Amino acid sequence: MEDLSSLIDWSRAQFAMTAIYHWLFVPLTLGLAVIVGVMETIYYRTRSQRWLAITKFWMTLFGINFAMGVATGIILEFEFGTNWSNYSWFVGDIFGAPLAIEGILAFFLESTFVVVMFFGWRKVSPGFHLASTWITGFGATLSAAWILIANAWMQNPTGVAFDPAQMRNVMTDFWAVVLNPVAIHKFIHAVANGWVLGAVFVMSVSCWMLMKKRDREFSVRSFKVATWVGSIGILVTMWSGDGSAVDVAKYQPMKLAAMEGIYDGQNRQGFTVIGLLDPEVKPCCTGNSDVDPFIFRIEVPAVLSYLCSRDINAFVPGINDLLSGHRADNNGTEYRVPSVADRIVSGKVAHDALRDFDRAQAVGDTEGMTTASQVINARYNDFGYGYLSSPCEAVPPVALTFYSFHIMIIFGGYLLLFFVMAWLMLYWRPRLLDVKWLQIAGIATVLVAWICSEAGWVTAEVGRQPWLIEGVLPCQAAISYVSSGSVALTFTLFALFFTLLLAAEVSIMVNVIRRKGATSDYARLSDK
Amino acid sequence: MLTYHLQVYWWFIISLLGAILVFLLFVQGGQSMLLSSRTAMQRTLMVNSLGRKWELSFTTLVVFGGAFFASFPLFYSTSFGGAYWLWMLILFSFTFQAVSYEFRARKGNIYGTRLFDTLLFINGCVGCVLLGVAVGMFFFGGEFSVVRGNILDASSPVISRWASTHGFEAICNWRNLLLGFTVLFLARTQAALFFMNNIADDPFLYRRNRRTLFINGSVFVVLFLIFLAVLLTATGYTTVVSSTGAVTFVPEKYKFAMNYIEMWWCLAALVVGVVAVLYGFLRSVFAAHWTKGIWFSGAGTILVVLSLFWVAGYNDTPYLVSLTDLGSSLTIVNSSSTRYTLEVMSWVSVLVPFVAAYIAYVWYKLGAKPLTPREMESTDHKY
Numbered sequence: 083m084e085d086l087s088s089l090i091d092w093s094r095a096q097f098a099m100t101a102i103y104h105w106l107f108v109p110l111t112l113g114l115a116v117i118v119g120v121m122e123t124i125y126y127r128t129r130s131q132r133w134l135a136i137t138k139f140w141m142t143l144f145g146i147n148f149a150m151g152v153a154t155g156i157i158l159e160f161e162f163g164t165n166w167s168n169y170s171w172f173v174g175d176i177f178g179a180p181l182a183i184e185g186i187l188a189f190f191l192e193s194t195f196v197v198v199m200f201f202g203w204r205k206v207s208p209g210f211h212l213a214s215t216w217i218t219g220f221g222a223t224l225s226a227a228w229i230l231i232a233n234a235w236m237q238n239p240t241g242v243a244f245d246p247a248q249m250r251n252v253m254t255d256f257w258a259v260v261l262n263p264v265a266i267h268k269f270i271h272a273v274a275n276g277w278v279l280g281a282v283f284v285m286s287v288s289c290w291m292l293m294k295k296r297d298r299e300f301s302v303r304s305f306k307v308a309t310w311v312g313s314i315g316i317l318v319t320m321w322s323g324d325g326s327a328v329d330v331a332k333y334q335p336m337k338l339a340a341m342e343g344i345y346d347g348q349n350r351q352g353f354t355v356i357g358l359l360d361p362e363v364k365p366c367c368t369g370n371s372d373v374d375p376f377i378f379r380i381e382v383p384a385v386l387s388y389l390c391s392r393d394i395n396a397f398v399p400g401i402n403d404l405l406s407g408h409r410a411d412n413n414g415t416e417y418r419v420p421s422v423a424d425r426i427v428s429g430k431v432a433h434d435a436l437r438d439f440d441r442a443q444a445v446g447d448t449e450g451m452t453t454a455s456q457v458i459n460a461r462y463n464d465f466g467y468g469y470l471s472s473p474c475e476a477v478p479p480v481a482l483t484f485y486s487f488h489i490m491i492i493f494g495g496y497l498l499l500f501f502v503m504a505w506l507m508l509y510w511r512p513r514l515l516d517v518k519w520l521q522i523a524g525i526a527t528v529l530v531a532w533i534c535s536e537a538g539w540v541t542a543e544v545g546r547q548p549w550l551i552e553g554v555l556p557c558q559a560a561i562s563y564v565s566s567g568s569v570a571l572t573f574t575l576f577a578l579f580f581t582l583l584l585a586a587e588v589s590i591m592v593n594v595i596r597r598k599g600a601t602s603d604y605a606r607l608s609d610k
Numbered sequence: 611m612l613t614y615h616l617q618v619y620w621w622f623i624i625s626l627l628g629a630i631l632v633f634l635l636f637v638q639g640g641q642s643m644l645l646s647s648r649t650a651m652q653r654t655l656m657v658n659s660l661g662r663k664w665e666l667s668f669t670t671l672v673v674f675g676g677a678f679f680a681s682f683p684l685f686y687s688t689s690f691g692g693a694y695w696l697w698m699l700i701l702f703s704f705t706f707q708a709v710s711y712e713f714r715a716r717k718g719n720i721y722g723t724r725l726f727d728t729l730l731f732i733n734g735c736v737g738c739v740l741l742g743v744a745v746g747m748f749f750f751g752g753e754f755s756v757v758r759g760n761i762l763d764a765s766s767p768v769i770s771r772w773a774s775t776h777g778f779e780a781i782c783n784w785r786n787l788l789l790g791f792t793v794l795f796l797a798r799t800q801a802a803l804f805f806m807n808n809i810a811d812d813p814f815l816y817r818r819n820r821r822t823l824f825i826n827g828s829v830f831v832v833l834f835l836i837f838l839a840v841l842l843t844a845t846g847y848t849t850v851v852s853s854t855g856a857v858t859f860v861p862e863k864y865k866f867a868m869n870y871i872e873m874w875w876c877l878a879a880l881v882v883g884v885v886a887v888l889y890g891f892l893r894s895v896f897a898a899h900w901t902k903g904i905w906f907s908g909a910g911t912i913l914v915v916l917s918l919f920w921v922a923g924y925n926d927t928p929y930l931v932s933l934t935d936l937g938s939s940l941t942i943v944n945s946s947s948t949r950y951t952l953e954v955m956s957w958v959s960v961l962v963p964f965v966a967a968y969i970a971y972v973w974y975k976l977g978a979k980p981l982t983p984r985e986m987e988s989t990d991h992k993y
Binding site for chain 1: 681683701704948951955
C-alpha cells in the first residue's frame with residue numbers, strides 16, 4: 083500500500099463528512115419529535131383543531147428532515163465495513179452488537195410508527211396516533227442511545243479482552259459496554275442537545291412568523307412549547323456536559339489538554355474562557371517547549387482543576403506532561419504515568435509477543451503461546467502505541483480541538499441566555515415578542531445552535547485522534563485495503579450528493595414555512 | 611448451548627433477514643416501474659402505495675448489515691472493505707431512495723419531481739441487481755485473502771485484501787449477474803402483485819399490472835430456472851477438519867445439489883416456496899379478479915431465499931469461497947463472533963417476534979383498505 087497516509091486521510095475525511103452531515107439532521111429529529119409529541123398531546127387532551135393544525139405543521143417539517151437523517155445514517159453504518167474493515171474485524175465482536183441491537187430495537191420502531199404519524203390520521207384512533215408519535219420519538223432516542231454506546235466504547239473501551247489466538251478483541255461483559263459512564267453522559271448530552279436544537283429551530287421559525295405578522299397565536303403557542311422543551315434541554319445539556327468533561331479528564335487526558343490548549347500542566351489549572359493559540363507553539367516532542375501557547379487568553383483561575391477533579395488544587399496534565407510522563411495521584415496514592423515514548427516501546431514489545439504467539443500457535447508450542455500471551459496481557463494497554471513511530475503522533479490536532487470546544491462552550495452559553503430571554507418575553511414582557519431586533523436575533527439563533535452542536539462533535543472526534551479506539555487501535559491500523567483514489571472519489575460523490583440534497587431540503591422547508599396556506603386556516607379553526 | 615449451535619442459529623437469523631429483505635424488494639421492483647406509468651394519478655397511486663412500505667425495506671437492509679456485523683464480523687470486514695465499489699453503489703442507490711419519496715412532490719423541490727422519480731427508478735433497478743450480485747458471491751465466491759497476522763504489518767496493516775477491481779469483478783461475473791437480474795424480475799413481479807392488492811378503484815391500472823405481472827413473472831421464472839440449474843450443477847467446497855484441527859476446503863461436484871439432498875428441510879422449503887410463488891403468480895394472471903397473490907408469492911419468496919442461504923452456509927459449506935486463496939474462505943465457524951457475543955445477541959433476538967408482531971399489526975391497521983384515487987385527492991399528506 084503505497085499511499086497509506088493518503089488513504090487514512092481520505093477515509094477520515096469521508097467518515098467525518100458523512101458524520102457532520104448526519105449530525106445536521108439527527109438532533110433536529112430528536113428535538114422535533116419531542117416538541118411534536120407535546121403538541122399532539124395537547125391536541126389529544128383538548129381536541130382543539132388549532133393545536134391539531136400546529137401539530138401537523140411541525141410534523142411536516144419533521145418528516146422532511148427525517149428523510150435526510152435516514153439517507154446519511156445508512157452510509158455511516160456501512161462505512162465501518164467499507165472504509166474501516168480492519169476495525170470491523172479487530173473489535174467487531176464488541177462493536178457490532180450495539181449496531182445490531184439498534185437496528186432490531188430502534189430502527190424498526192421508528193420506521194413502522196413514523197408511517198402511522200404521517201398516514202394514520204384517518205386510519206387509527208387519536209390515542210393510537212398519539213402513541214405512534216411518541217413511539218417514533220422514543221425509537222429515534224433509543225437509536226441514539228445504542229450508537230452512542232458504540233461511540234463511547236471507542237473512547238473508553240470496557241468489558242473487553244484481547245484474544246491472541248484470533249488476533250482480535252472479544253467482549254467479556256456486555257453490561258460494562260452498555261453502562262460505560264462515558265456512554266451515559268454522551269447519550270444524555272447528545273439527546274438534550276437535540277432538544278435544544280429542535281426548540282431553537284421552532285422558536286426561530288416562530289420569530290420569523292411574528293416578524294411577518296403571520297398568525298400570532300400559532301407562533302406564540304409554538305414558541306411557548308419550544309421554550310419549555312429547550313429550557314429543559316439546555317440545563318440537561320450543561321449538566322451532562324460537565325459529566326462528559328470529567329470523563330474526558332479521566333479517560334482521555336490528551337484530548338482534554340488539546341481542548342484547553344494546555345501544553346504544560348499545573349496545579350490549580352485555570353479554565354480558558356476565550357483564547358487565541360500561537361500557531362508556532364508545538365509539543366515538546368518537536369523540541370519546542372516552555373513557551374506560552376496563547377497569544378491572547380481570558381482565564382478563570384483554578385476552575386479546570388475543580389471541573390475535572392472537584393478539587394481546585396488538583397493537577398491537570400498538559401500535552402507535554404502526557405508526552406514525557408508525569409506524576410499523578412489516585413486517592414492519595416502517587417504513581418507515575420509513563421511517557422508516550424515508553425508506551426511506544428512497550429506496545430512494540432506487545433506486537434513482538436503477538437508474532438511469537440502466532441508462530442508458537444502454528445507449531446502447537448503451548449508453552450511458547452503461554453509465555454507470549456502473558457507478555458501481551460501485561461502490555462495490552464500500550465498495544466495501540468506500538469503502531470506509532472513517534473510520540474508526536476499521539477497528539478491530536480490542537481487548534482481544531484481547542485477552537486471547536488470553545489465555540490461549543492461560548493455558543494452554549496449564548497443559548498442559555500437565549501432561553502432566559504425567551505422566558506422573559508413569554509411571561510414577563512410579552513410585547514418583547516414584537517421587537518424586531520429580538521425577532522431577527524431569534525431567527526439567527528438557529529445557526530448558533532447548529533454550529534454549537536457540530537462543534538461539540540468535532541471536539542469529541544478530532545480530540546480523540548489518532549485513536550479509533552483509545553490506546554488500542556490508531557486509525558492507520560483500522561483501514562480497508564482500497565486505493566486512496568477510490569475513497570477520494572466516493573468522498574467527492576457523497577459530498578456533492580449530500581450538498582445537493584441539503585439545498586433541496588432547505589428549499590422545501592423554506593417553502594413550507596413561507597407558504598401562507600400553512601397557517602391561513604388557523605384563525606378559522608375552533609379552539610374547542 | 612455449544613458455540614456451533616449459536617453460529618447455526620445466527621446464520622438462520624441472517625438468512626431470515628435476507629429472505630424478508632428479498633420479499634420487501636417489491637418496493638424497489640415497484641420503483642423500477644414508475645417511469646412507465648401512463649397518468650399522473652397512476653404514478654401517485656403507485657408511489658404512495660410503495661411509500662408506506664419503503665422505510666421497512668430500507669430498515670431491513672440496515673438491520674441485515676448490522677446483524678452480519680455483530681454475528682459474522684469477518685464477513686463484514688472482508689466483503690464490505692473488499693468489494694468496495696459493489697457496496698458503495700448499493701449504498702448510493704439506497705440514499706437515493708431515502709429522500710426521494712419525501713421530496714419528490716413537495717413544493718420548493720428545486721430539482722423537480724422527475725429527477726426524484728428517476729432516482730427511485732435507479733434504486734429500483736440497481737439496488738435489486740447489485741444486492742443479487744452480492745448474494746451471488748455466497749455461491750460463486752470472491753477474490754480475496756485473509757491473513758490475520760497482517761495486523762502487525764506497519765506498512766500495510768490490513769487483514770482482508772480483495773482484488774484490485776474491488777467488487778467490479780463480482781459485478782462482471784455472469785453467474786452473479788444472473789442472480790441479480792433474477793432478483794430484479796422477482797421484485798418487479800412482486801411489485802405488480804402488491805399493486806393489485808394495495809390499489810383499488812382503478813380498473814385500468816389493475817389490468818396493466820396484470821399484464822406487467824405476466825411479462826415480468828415469465829421472465830423471472832425463466833431466469834430462476836437457469837439460475838437453479840447453474841447452482842445445482844456448480845462445484846462447491848466442503849470444509850474438512852483434520853484430527854490435528856487443520857482446516858481445508860475440498861472441492862465437491864454438485865455441492866449445492868448435495869446440500870439440498872442431505873438437508874431435506876432445505877429441499878422442502880425450496881419446493882414449497884417455488885409452488886407458492888408460482889401459485890400466487892399464475893392465479894393472479896389467469897383469475898378474473900384475485901388480489902391475494904402477493905401473500906402467496908411473498909411467503910414463497912421467503913422460503914426459497916431461506917433455502918438458498920441455508921445451502922450456502924450449512925452442511926460444512928464455506929459461504930464465501932476465496933477464489934484467490936482457498937484457505938481464506940469464510941465459514942459460519944471461522945468468521946463468527948465469540949460465543950459470549952452470540953449469546954448476548956441471541957437474548958436480544960428473542961424480541962424479534964415482538965417486533966414482527968407490531969409491524970404486522972401496523973401494516974394491518976394502515977393497509978386494511980386499499981388506496982384509491984379518491985383517497986389520494988382528499989388526503990393532506992401524500993408523496
